[in-house]
Structure formats: structure tokens, C-alpha cells
Amino acid sequence: MEGLTITGAALYQLTALTLRARNCRFIRLINLFRMLTFRVAATSNEHAETPLPQG
DSSP states (O other): OOOHHHHHHHHHHHHHHHHOOOOOOOOHHHHHHHHHHHHHHHHHHHHOOOOOOOO
């Protein structure tokens, strides 16, 4: 019975490591999209403003 408990704990740790690795990739993907969105927003603010007509 002790061997079964050790194996169960090892499998649980392996599952936790696998999920952590998957979450890490997902978080990296979100960060990539965030950087892309930030760059698009930053470039949209760089348009030249036309002067107002005086009159």
C-alpha cells in the first residue's frame, strides 16, 4: 500500500508540472498579444495633427 501512495504522489506532481508548463505557454501567448496591442495603440497616437483653420 505504501508503494501505491508514493506512485500516486509522483503522478500528482507530474500532472501539476504538466499543467504548470501549459499555463506558462498560455501566459506567454497572452503577453505576446498584449505587446502587439500596445504597439498598435502606440503607433496610432503618432499621427500628425492638422492645424485648425484660423479665421
